Amino acid sequence: MxxxxxxxxxxxxxxxxxxxxxxxxxxxxxxxxxxxxxxxxxxxVSVLKLTVNMRLCDIGNGNVCESEDGVFDIEIPQDLLITDADDPIGSIISTIYPEYLLNLGNLEYYQQRAILAPTNEVVNIINDKMMESLEGEERSYLCSDSICPS
Structure with missing residues (x-):
């Protein structure tokens, strides 16, 4: 068989x-x-379902999964905290992209950096903040999922 x-x-x-x-x-x-x-x-097929969030187990040297009540205390290192309460988005941008206006033509500079955001709304806020600092006129380019028959 x-x-x-x-x-x-x-x-x-x-x-x-x-x-x-x-x-x-x-x-x-x-x-x-x-x-x-x-x-x-x-x-x-045997269907298996995940019941434990394994990503949490990677935090804190694996100690995080030891909580029995589902509440976890995670200590964030001081160098990872955003201390600028007035402009946290600006602080993130200047930390990840220092002097990004001087590196506009440098592809490698941007390939080595990224800001991860939890939602598209936050991505739009970050993009808008970065676009505000650029000189020149903003342009929008449209795309289409199909070809116009005419």
């Missing part, structure tokens, strides 16, 4: 509702029928 995947263990990860196959000119039922959940393979 042939074994699936040559007997190797295969791990599928993610939310399968968000990783749908592309079926050209397919209807909803065509896409659902082509998804992993509808495959003959699905009968041989």
């Amino acid at each position: 042939d074994t699936l995947f040559g007997g190797k263990i295969v791990v599928f990860g993610g939310d399968f509702r968000q990783i749908l196959p592309v079926i050209q000119k397919g209807k909803r039922e065509d896409i659902v029928a082509a998804s992993l959940n509808s495959s003959y393979l699905w009968d041989h």
